[in-house]
Amino acid sequence: MNMIVFEDFKLGRFGRFGPRRVTREEILAFAAEFDPQPMHLDEHAASRSMLKGLSGSGWHLCSVIMRMMFDGFIGRTASLGSPGVNELRWLAPLRPDDEIMLDVDVAETRVSRSRPTTGIVMFKAVASNAAGEALCEMLSPIIVQRRDQVATEQPR
Amino acid sequence: MRFFEDIAVGQRRELGSFTFTAEGIKKFAAQFDPQRFHLDEEEGRRSLFGGLAASGWHIGSACMKLLVTDGQRLAREAAARGEPVATWDPHQVFAICAGPGRYWRATRSILQPRWYRCGPRRAVQDGGSLRAAMPG
Numbered sequence: 001m002n003m004i005v006f007e008d009f010k011l012g013r014f015g016r017f018g019p020r021r022v023t024r025e026e027i028l029a030f031a032a033e034f035d036p037q038p039m040h041l042d043e044h045a046a047s048r049s050m051l052k053g054l055s056g057s058g059w060h061l062c063s064v065i066m067r068m069m070f071d072g073f074i075g076r077t078a079s080l081g082s083p084g085v086n087e088l089r090w091l092a093p094l095r096p097d098d099e100i101m102l103d104v105d106v107a108e109t110r111v112s113r114s115r116p117t118t119g120i121v122m123f124k125a126v127a128s129n130a131a132g133e134a135l136c137e138m139l140s141p142i143i144v145q146r147r148d149q150v151a152t153e154q155p156r
Numbered sequence: 157m158r159f160f161e162d163i164a165v166g167q168r169r170e171l172g173s174f175t176f177t178a179e180g181i182k183k184f185a186a187q188f189d190p191q192r193f194h195l196d197e198e199e200g201r202r203s204l205f206g207g208l209a210a211s212g213w214h215i216g217s218a219c220m221k222l223l224v225t226d227g228q229r230l231a232r233e234a235a236a237r238g239e240p241v242a243t244w245d246p247h248q249v250f251a252i253c254a255g256p257g258r259y260w261r262a263t264r265s266i267l268q269p270r271w272y273r274c275g276p277r278r279a280v281q282d283g284g285s286l287r288a289a290m291p292g
Contacts, residue, residue, distance in 0.1 A: 034217035037224055059217040063188035066213050070190060080204050081193060082212060143204070 004077040006119030006144040009106050014123070017072035017102040019130070022056060022064060024096035030060040055093035061100075061136050062088070065127050068102045078145035080118060087139040092129075099130045107139060117149040171222040176210050184214040 031040035035057035038045030046054040094100075108122035120141050127136045178197070185194035189211035193203035200208035234240070 030217075034221045035224055036221075036228075057217075057220065059213065059220050063184075063211075063213045063217065066211065067188045067190075074191065079191065081191070081209070084212065 002076075004073060004144075006078075006109070006111075006121065006146045009109050009119075009121045009144070011106050011109065014104045014106050015072060017068050017104065019099035019101055020064060020068050021097060021099050022060075022094060024054070027054065027056040027060065027094070027096055030063070031057050035059055051093045053093070054096055056095075056098075058090040058094075058136070061090070061094045061127060062138070064100060065102060065125060065136065065138070068100070068127075069104065069123075069125065072102070072104070074142070077142075078149075080143040080145060082140060082142045085138055085140045086122070087137075089137045090135070091137060092133050092135045094135055095129070098135075100135070101128050101130075102126070103128070111146070112143065115143075117146055118143050119146055120144075169226070171219075171226045174218040174222055176214070176218070178208055181208060181210045181214065184217075185211050189213060 028041060031037070037057075039049035039051050039055055040046070040057050040060075043054050046052075103126045105124045106121060107124045108120075110120050112118045112120055121144050122139060122141045125138050125140070126134050128134050182195055185191070191211075192199035193205050193209055194200075194211050194214075197208045200206070203209070
């Protein structure tokens with residue numbers, strides 16, 4: 001299997017992924033478990049909220065973005081995980097039956113100082129709805145193995 | 157900690173705890189973040205995490221749950237005392253602490269409240285941070 005390694009990530013545009021549809025049922029189920037606020041659970045209460053209608057939790061949208069990135073490339077990448085998220089913006093509400101598209105750029109690549117067999121790839125991801133409106137924007141690093149490391153240490 | 161004026165820089169508040177079970181970690185991961193170290197103990201041991209680790213998005217979502225539950229508890233208590241209840245919009249950015257662990261406590265710290273520019277009746281906390289930590 002040809003894994004994507006650190007050296008494969010070049011600065012600039014990386015790819016566009018999706019669409020991924022998010023249903024009302026998914027929005028309600030996620031909200032009930034992790035973010036039980038009225039604007040994520042109840043149409044009537046949501047219509048009176050700042051978001052003016054039922055909307056998915058921002059954490060739900062982030063989780064969907066994560067899955068889209070996994071399906072799009074992280075599942076085929078020699079990823080060792082992520083130290084966190086540098087920036088995260090929820091720009092517009094996620095609505096039931098939105099078809100999410102994800103645009104991913106490589107914003108920065110560098111060899112790790114503390115672990116030179118790995119590199120840090122900084123991704124900028126923007127999730128948009130079918131109308132092209134940006135819903136969420138994040139800047140997040142991922143730790144990726146370097147090519148030599150994969151060749152010598154990944155026989156499994 | 158209810159209305160904007162009740163919120164001051166430096167305030168800290170413990171929000172409660174959330175238990176991460178191996179089953180819960182795998183269930184979230186299977187749906188949203190199926191990287192091997194979030195799905196399998198042995199893969200987790202061989203990874204940088206040194207064991208099965210929850211997705212960072214799972215941790216963030218669990219912190220959100222603690223935050224919402226705490227807010228609802230405060231609102232109920234205020235209502236029981238006959239006080240007006242503030243509504244709040246949590247569209248704020250929190251620092252996310254990732255890493256393995258089964259039991260986390262979350263603390264919310266206020267770094268900078270400010271008036272909301274677009275609507276003077278509302279206010280936001282800029283750069284409020286939410287810290288999840290394993291006790292002990």
